[in-house]
Amino acid sequence: MIRDAAREFTMKEVLPVANALDGPDAEIPMSLRDKMAEMGYFGITIPEEYGGLGLGIFEYCLICEQLSRGWMSVASIVARAQGGWIMKSMPEEMRREYLPRVVRGEFLNASALSEPDTGSDLASISCRAELDGDEWVLTGNKYWCTFADGADYLIVFARTSAPPSPDKRWEGISCFMIEKQRGGFPPGMTGSPIPKIGYFGWKTFELALDGVRVPKRNLMGPEGKAFLLMAKGLEGARAHTAARAIGLAQGALEDAVAYSLERRQFGMPIAEYQAIRFKIATMATEIEAARQLLYFVCNEIDSGRRCDKEASMVKYFASEMAERVTSQALQIFGGAGYTKLFPVERYWRDARLTKIFEGTSEIQQRIIANSLLGKSEVEGMIAGRAFGGQVRQSKEAA
Known part of the structure; x- marks a missing residue:
């Protein structure tokens, strides 16, 4: 029900706004933000005693996947709430002062x-x-x-x-x-x-x-x-990025399916050609694999079990998958995909970013490898050199 409500909201409220406004000078409308506040999306993980929904990372990612199917930036502004830094570090009186404002979308x-x-x-x-x-x-x-x-x-x-x-x-x-x-x-x-x-x-x-x-x-x-305060939130942040990547890929897949059934070449819909059918089958499989890994990671986080390796895995896998899937969707659209006439180009551009923010794909691979193999000697050498540079900078500043 949570997922379906978020999808309905996205298709009715988010996607039309994204299709109309997306561009370098675009601003997420305040009217849309007000509607998101009414849905409770700025307080998904904030406890009910402060006015939030009191839900977990699982539900947070369910909602953000759907919002990204419309506009990734909208799924991202949700993360500017949730009271993350406030709940982690502030005394109770400050939580009571700030968190209700966060839930209302007034303190992002x-x-x-x-x-x-x-x-x-x-x-x-x-x-x-x-x-x-x-x-x-x-x-x-x-x-x-x-x-x-x-x-x-x-x-x-x-x-x-x-x-x-x-x-x-x-x-x-x-x-x-x-x-x-x-x-x-x-x-x-x-x-x-x-x-x-x-x-x-x-x-x-x-x-x-x-x-x-x-x-x-x-x-x-x-x-x-x-730094430790930040590190404690990385698992949830990386799951959130994976959810956004999956939402982008899902949007691209659905649009590609619809287009392939409508677009006719050589007397029949291009969906009849095996090359297109196999592309779509592969895209759908990769999306579902990423989604199921995300569900596992979210469940581990909500259960209080450490899963930094698995969080890096889903962030890495989902973001790499999203770039592949959105690119294949654009290919199915052909020349039309390389225009502003269809949202597939937006999914493609935004999917590329998921491989960079919240830790690049290479950083995720490093975390996974370190978990399996232990830290390499090279990392120790790099840390020593960086530390030496900091000492020199400190002396120069002094």
Whole structure:
């Protein structure tokens, strides 16, 4: 019932908006966001005592798969709620203050983790935070911060102390909540949109922080331990990305099936030709395989069992599958698929991104391999070199 309701909402409310607006200057309409709030989609995993639905990662991914079948950006804005950072790190009085606003879609976040020179190696961030009386002062640059302008608050990772050793480079990184007005940036921060080939509906920014002041109470979690705070949410985040990839692939498959039954060549629908039939059979099989792996991972997460390896597997498998399936769907459309006349090109563009964000396919393979084989000596060498670079930077800064 949850899945079917989400599909009905997507086909009626999300897909028409995506087909009409998708493009570099598109913005997810506030009217659509209000309808999503009415459906409870901003509070799927927030406990009922705060106004949420009190459901698990399984239901969260069921819904987000369907939303992605319409527009991946809509399934992604759902993740800007759920109270993730607040529920992980804030005291009860702050949860009661903020979470009901999250559920209503009135307090959505954007996360600033990556930097111009730091992507997968987040332990090497250089953005700094220094305590000045009752405020933290943040200085540095951030990259790939989607929804930075439209969010109600930013989550910024910054280094508050030097790491103690190469194998503990993650220590000394802290997490800060910066409240702001929608449509702009807080004092001391500027943002420049990054031109993208997809993931439309909102903008992605490079941010410059020059003395951004944050109240002391807005330090989220223990000082210097934010990397662990982030790592605890990776399983759910990667399952969410897999769900989005599956939704894109499902949309491409359904559209390709419909088109193949309508498009006639040499006197018959192209669905009659074995080449097309086999493409569709393979596409459907790969989607279902990814979906069943996702269900397993979601069940493990909701049961409280560790599944970092399996979460990486489903994120890797589903995103790679989505690129293949959407590409094959575009091929079935032929020249029509390479136009803006059909949404298959949107599924194709957005599917390509799922192989990059929330950890690239190569990072997922590294995690899986390390789980099976242990960490390689090369990783230790890389960590040592990065640590040495940080020491040099710290000395130069001093």
